[in-house]
Structures are given as C-alpha cells and as structure tokens.
Amino acid sequence: MLNFKIHSNEIDKIGNFTKEEKDFRLKNLKYFNDTGFPNKKNEDWKFSDLKEIVSKNFNKLDIKSLKSEKPKIDFINDFEHNYIVITNGELTLSNFKYEEKSKVKLKSFINDNYSGKKENNPLVNLNHALSDKGYFLEVKENYKFKKILVIYYLFTEDLNENILNSKNKIVIGKNSEIHLLDYLINVSKKNFFNNVYEDVILGSSARLKNIYLQKDKSSGYFHKYSKNRLSAGANFSSFIFPTGLKFNKLDLEFNLEGENCECNLQSASFLSQQEHQEIKTRINHFYPNCKSYQKVKNVLNEDSKGVYQGKIFVKDEAQKTDAYQLSKAILLGERSEFDSKPELEIYADDVKCSHGSTSGSLDKDSIYYLMTRGLTKIESTKLLVNGFLNEVIDSIKSDSIRNFIKTKLEEQLLNEYKKH
Amino acid sequence: MLEIKNLNASINNKEILKGLNISIKPGELHAIMGPNGSGKSTLANVLSGKEGYKISGELKYQGKSLKEISIDERAQKGIFLAFQYPTEIPGVNTSNFLRTSLNKIRKAQGKKELDALSFLKIIKEKSNELGMDEKMLLRQLNVGFSGGEKKKNEILQMKILDPSLIILDETDSGLDIDALRIVADGVNSSRNKQKSFLVITHYQRLLNFIKPDYVHVLADGKIVKSGTKELAIELEKTGYKGIN
Ligand SMILES: Nc1ncnc2c1ncn2[C@@H]1O[C@H](COP(=O)(O)OP(=O)(O)OP(=O)(O)O)[C@@H](O)[C@H]1O
Numbered sequence: 251m252l253n254f255k256i257h258s259n260e261i262d263k264i265g266n267f268t269k270e271e272k273d274f275r276l277k278n279l280k281y282f283n284d285t286g287f288p289n290k291k292n293e294d295w296k297f298s299d300l301k302e303i304v305s306k307n308f309n310k311l312d313i314k315s316l317k318s319e320k321p322k323i324d325f326i327n328d329f330e331h332n333y334i335v336i337t338n339g340e341l342t343l344s345n346f347k348y349e350e351k352s353k354v355k356l357k358s359f360i361n362d363n364y365s366g367k368k369e370n371n372p373l374v375n376l377n378h379a380l381s382d383k384g385y386f387l388e389v390k391e392n393y394k395f396k397k398i399l400v401i402y403y404l405f406t407e408d409l410n411e412n413i414l415n416s417k418n419k420i421v422i423g424k425n426s427e428i429h430l431l432d433y434l435i436n437v438s439k440k441n442f443f444n445n446v447y448e449d450v451i452l453g454s455s456a457r458l459k460n461i462y463l464q465k466d467k468s469s470g471y472f473h474k475y476s477k478n479r480l481s482a483g484a485n486f487s488s489f490i491f492p493t494g495l496k497f498n499k500l501d502l503e504f505n506l507e508g509e510n511c512e513c514n515l516q517s518a519s520f521l522s523q524q525e526h527q528e529i530k531t532r533i534n535h536f537y538p539n540c541k542s543y544q545k546v547k548n549v550l551n552e553d554s555k556g557v558y559q560g561k562i563f564v565k566d567e568a569q570k571t572d573a574y575q576l577s578k579a580i581l582l583g584e585r586s587e588f589d590s591k592p593e594l595e596i597y598a599d600d601v602k603c604s605h606g607s608t609s610g611s612l613d614k615d616s617i618y619y620l621m622t623r624g625l626t627k628i629e630s631t632k633l634l635v636n637g638f639l640n641e642v643i644d645s646i647k648s649d650s651i652r653n654f655i656k657t658k659l660e661e662q663l664l665n666e667y668k669k670h
Numbered sequence: 671m672l673e674i675k676n677l678n679a680s681i682n683n684k685e686i687l688k689g690l691n692i693s694i695k696p697g698e699l700h701a702i703m704g705p706n707g708s709g710k711s712t713l714a715n716v717l718s719g720k721e722g723y724k725i726s727g728e729l730k731y732q733g734k735s736l737k738e739i740s741i742d743e744r745a746q747k748g749i750f751l752a753f754q755y756p757t758e759i760p761g762v763n764t765s766n767f768l769r770t771s772l773n774k775i776r777k778a779q780g781k782k783e784l785d786a787l788s789f790l791k792i793i794k795e796k797s798n799e800l801g802m803d804e805k806m807l808l809r810q811l812n813v814g815f816s817g818g819e820k821k822k823n824e825i826l827q828m829k830i831l832d833p834s835l836i837i838l839d840e841t842d843s844g845l846d847i848d849a850l851r852i853v854a855d856g857v858n859s860s861r862n863k864q865k866s867f868l869v870i871t872h873y874q875r876l877l878n879f880i881k882p883d884y885v886h887v888l889a890d891g892k893i894v895k896s897g898t899k900e901l902a903i904e905l906e907k908t909g910y911k912g913i914n
C-alpha cells in the first residue's frame with residue numbers, strides 16, 4: 251500500500267461544514283496528499299520511516315468512522331478516580347463524582363481553530379483534514395481536582411485496518427490543578443492506525459500531571475502530536491510508560507509562554523519484537539526563569555527500535571533558563587537499535603543547558619556482582635532492567651498510583667521474560 | 671574445603687596466575703598478601719567463577735571440581751566473595767536485593783524461603799551489629815555509598831548469606847580504625863569449624879584483629895612463601911623485596 255491518497259469527497263462524508271472549516275480541511279488534505287506518509291528523507295522522520303512501516307503492515311487504511319456500541323470496560327479498582335471513556339477516539343462516557351460539577355466542562359469536540367499556518371507534519375495535515383471526533387475538557391479557574399481523572403482510551407475489536415483521526419483539547423484554568431492518567435485499553439486484534447492531535451493549554455500557575463500507560467500489548471500504530479502551552483508559573487509533568495504498541499510516535503511540543511514555568515517529562519519503555527517507538531520533543535523557552543527537564547529511558551529487546559529526538563530552543567530574552575535532557579538506553583537484543591538526536595538552539599547567554607545520551611548493553615560487572623550473590627543471569631538481567639525503569643516510576647508521588655503502574659509494568663515485563 | 675593445584679589463569683593473553691597451589695581445610699583462615707598486580711583479585715575472581723579467564727589446573731571445592739560450575743551456582747553452594755571494589759547498582763533497592771539473594775540461596779540449599787518480616791528481623795540485627803544505618807538499606811545498592819560503607823555492606827551480605835567459603839578481597843582497605851574493628855569482629859564471630867576464609871590484605875594490622883592460621887605471599891602469580899602470622903610481621907619489616 252505505497253500510495254495512500256484520499257479523495258476530497260471523503261470530507262463530505264464526515265459531515266456538513268462551514269465554508270471556513272471545509273476550506274481548512276481541503277487545504278490540509280492537499281498538503282497530505284502531496285507528500286503522503288512521511289519517509290526517512292523527511293528530517294523529522296529520519297529514524298521512523300512511516301511510509302515503509304505503513305506499506306509493510308497495511309493492505310488498506312479505512313477512513314470511515316465506526317459506530318461503536320456502548321463499551322464494556324475493566325475499570326481500575328486500585329484507587330478512587332473520576333473517569334472519561336473515549337471509544338475509538340469518541341467521547342462515550344464520563345463520571346466526575348468526586349468533583350464540583352460547575353468547575354468542569356466536558357464535551358465532544360471536533361475542532362475550533364481553522365486558521366494557522368501550514369503544519370510541517372503530514373500526519374497533522376491528515377488529522378486536520380479528517381478529524382471527526384475527540385473531546386474538549388476544561389477545568390475552570392481556581393479549582394484543584396480532588397481525585398485523579400482516568401481517561402480510558404478504548405480501542406474495540408471491530409477495528410481492522412482503520413485509521414482514526416481525533417482531536418482533543420484540554421484547558422486548565424488559572425491556579426487550577428488536575429492529574430490525568432491516560433490509560434489505553436486495546437482489544438483489537440487487527441492492525442489499525444490512530445492519529446491524534448492534542449492541544450493543551452495551562453493558564454497561569456496551573457498544574458497538570460499526566461501519566462500515559464497501556465494496559466497491554468496491541469497491534470496499534472499510533473501517532474500523537476501534542477501542543478502544550480504554559481502560561482506564567484504553570485507546571486506540567488508527564489510520565490510516559492508506553493509498552494507494546496507496534497508503532498508509536500509521540501511528537502510533543504511545549505511552549506513556555508510566561509516566566510517561571512516548569513515542564514517535566516520522563517519516560518520509561520520496554521520494547522520488544524519489532525516494536526518501534528519514537529519520542530520527539532521540542533521545548534520552546536520563550537520567557538526567562540523557566541525550567542525544563544527531560545529524561546527518556548528505553549530498554550530494547552529483540553528487534554525493537556527506540557528513538558529520541560529532543561530539541562531545546564531558548565529565545566534570546568529567555569535568560570536564566572534551566573534546561574536538562576538525558577536519554578539512556580539498554581540494548582538487550584543484538585538487533586535492537588536506539589537512535590537519539592539531541593538538539594540545542596540557544597540565543598540567550600545566561601542559561602544552564604545540559605544534555606546527554608548513553609546507550610549500550612547491560613553492565614557486565616553488575617551482572618557478575620548479582621550472580622555472585624546467587625541470582626541467575628536472567629534474574630540479574632531482570633533486576634537490572636526493572637531497576638533502570640523503576641527510577642522513573644519511583645518519582646510518581648502517589649503510592650496507590652505508583653504501585654498500580656509498577657504492577658502493570660511488571661506484569662508486562664514478566665510476560666516478556668516468559669517468552670525466553 | 672578448597673583445594674587448588676597448579677592453577678594457571680590468563681585473560682586477554684596475559685598470564686596472571688602461574689601455577690598456584692593452596693589448600694584450605696574447614697575452619698581455617700588463610701591470609702594472602704602480595705604486591706599490587708600480583709594476581710590476588712584474579713584468584714578471588716576465578717574462585718567466584720567470573721567469566722573470561724582461560725584456566726588450567728585443579729580447582730576443588732568440598733571435594734568436587736568447580737569446572738563448569740557457574741557463578742550463581744557457586745554462590746548457592748556457599749562460596750562468597752566480598753569485592754575489593756563493590757559494584758554500584760542503580761535502581762536496585764539494597765534490602766530487596768538482599769532478600770532476593772538470601773531466598774535464592776536458601777532455596778537452592780533446600781531451606782525454607784524467608785518472609786518479609788523474618789527477613790527484616792535478621793537484617794535489622796545484622797546491620798546493627800555492623801553499626802550500619804538501617805536507612806542505608808533503603809537506598810540503591812552501593813550507589814553513593816562511601817568506600818567504608820560499601821565494604822560494610824559486603825560484610826553484611828556475608829553475615830546474612832551464611833556461606834561456607836568466604837573470600838575477602840581487601841575488605842580492610844579504606845576502613846577507619848573503628849570500622850576495621852567492627853568488620854573484624856564480624857568476621858571473628860562468623861568463624862567456626864565449618865567455615866573457611868581466604869583473606870586478601872595488604873596490612874598486617876588486620877591480622878592483629880583477625881588471627882590467621884596461615885599467611886601466604888602471592889607474587890607474580892604464585893605462592894612464593896607460606897607461614898604463620900609471624901610471616902606477616904616479618905613482611906611488614908622487610909617488604910616483599912626482602913623475601914625469597
Ligand atoms: N582483564 C584484564 N586484562 C588484562 N590484564 C588484566 C586484566 N585483569 C587483570 N589484569 C592484570 O593482571 C594483574 C593482576 O591483577 P589483580 O587485580 O589480580 O592484582 P591484585 O594482586 O589484586 O592487585 P592489587 O593489590 O592492586 O589489588 C595486573 O597486572 C592486572 O593489570
């Protein structure tokens with residue numbers, strides 16, 4: 251399936267749109283059709299040749315949207331939480347029983363912004379052209395969520411070589427705070443593509459903590475572009491624990507649009523078989539006295555591939571910027587691969603910026619040490635891998651949520667080791 | 671307990687041990703002294719089963735050849751090596767690790783595994799004996815431990831795992847006077863008729879605290895002189911050049 255082109259009448263099938271919206275969609279459809287899925291000649295995709303990946307794994311990509319039944323969900327019992335259920339991209343259920351209803355707004359959403367310059371990411375163009383579902387979540391000003399909000403992203407069994415395009419928008423009002431758990435449950439057995447565009451806006455001194463986790467392995471091919479805007483004093487932390495998607499690219503942009511913002515991103519992944527995952531970040535320090543921190547850890551088993559492209563941009567007036575970036579990878583598989591491309595573009599002179607990247611096999615001396623204490627080679631490897639990844643998990647403050655995540659990830663790892 | 675005959679070991683085409691003989695009976699404590707680079711740590715590594723060496727000669731533990739026995743099996747059979755430079759292992763909690771290790775060894779020896787509570791009791795008692803801050807056990811294994819703390823942690827493991835053949839590779843180096851005494855007490859209180867010790871050290875001082883049955887001098891890959899603790903005192907005066 252090398253040439254994936256979409257006819258403009260597909261847009262009419264999605265719905266009736268105002269002229270403005272329709273023009274926006276047509277324009278973006280043209281952008282996409284001009285390039286198709288990006289290949290490695292595109293600098294942003296040089297480690298993730300999506301054209302090749304799609305051609306290899308899909309015979310077709312169906313863009314018509316599915317009408318799914320009311321989903322059955324295994325709700326998490328480990329801790330009290332509010333929830334939203336998103337089924338194949340569409341908002342289907344919600345419950346905010348722990349919160350003041352007047353402080354939260356939630357609705358189905360397609361798009362509210364038809365302007366903007368041309369985006370250089372063909373997947374964003376595709377999303378702009380075809381998005382037909384999504385949600386809008388707003389936390390009003392001066393409100394602190396009492397319990398975490400779990401967003402169950404459910405992917406159903408009837409998915410079969412579909413491509414889903416959805417758009418979400420999250421607005422956290424001034425001085426407000428929310429913790430989110432993006433929890434992906436995927437029961438589809440067939441390959442499908444999920445293409446998400448997300449806008450996140452944090453008002454001044456707002457706080458957002460976000461955890462991204464998958465319940466189990468699946469045959470999903472995911473791309474998410476997420477644009478995060480932080481006003482003065484806002485604080486964003488994200489913990490990303492992706493496991494078991496066939497392909498996953500997270501393209502995350504953070505715009506620090508006021509003083510004293512802080513952006514914190516940590517990720518721990520264990521990939522195996524032919525899984526391919528890229529985390530690409532761009533942190534734009536536009537104002538002084540902001541902090542950004544990124545730590546990306548990968549364990550790569552078998553033929554898997556991990557990619558990290560992290561760019562830090564510091565504008566000339568963004569003095570006293572403190573930006574940190576580190577990626578570490580352990581290669582377990584002889585054919586596994588890790589690529590990293592850090593990039594610093596700094597125009598201010600009074601800044602603290604550091605970056606580092608290491609990758610290699612497990613430390614032999616550590617394995618030797620553990621084995622002299624009676625552990626087998628596999629047990630030693632397991633302990634070291636868990637230790638490597640746990641460092642990120644351990645920085646989650648809530649005990650119940652941390653334990654939940656730990657248990658989930660350990661289950662997944664155990665399944666991996668059982669295979670050998 | 672341990673029978674080494676004509677042991678040769680080389681790594682990366684460098685011959686390090688060149689026909690080493692030593693025999694240790696149950697209950698005995700042997701000290702090995704010798705110049706830097708003479709092969710003491712190599713001997714300790716080879717006994718632990720470390721991979722990468724080309725080995726010839728005879729290596730018998732409790733009457734059976736150690737050839738083909740892997741590192742972890744040797745540990746399970748009661749061989750314990752306290753490292754000269756204990757490895758820092760990030761992300762691995764010291765106490766959890768110790769419990770995993772102990773239960774692994776107990777299981778291999780046909781003993782019952784310990785539950786968290788009984789383990790806690792043991793580790794509390796032993797770490798107190800060694801004057802270790804219990805909080806250290808919540809930290810990552812050896813990470814950021816001071817030199818002396820690392821050595822104490824090795825002795826703690828020795829006490830908890832209760833091995834039969836104990837090899838201490840310069841455990842006394844880097845210890846302050848009080849710590850040295852505590853570690854020596856730890857060793858002395860572990861001594862009994864069933865256990866054997868091979869203590870590698872540079873300092874006669876340690877042997878004032880831990881009384882060896884035999885002292886050997888290892889130079890250029892073999893034992894060049896053996897004697898009792900008087901040999902250590904003599905060495906202190908003459909240095910290695912004075913012997914032979
Ligand atoms: N992997 C290796 N490759 C090459 N040479 C090695 C290797 N390991 C050890 N050696 C060499 O073998 C010799 C013996 O080393 P070993 O560590 O056993 O000495 P040692 O007696 O313990 O010394 P020290 O008292 O300084 O601890 C040294 O010359 C050392 O450089």
Ligand SMILES: [Mg+2]
Nearest residue numbers: 710711712754
């Ligand atoms: Mg040595």
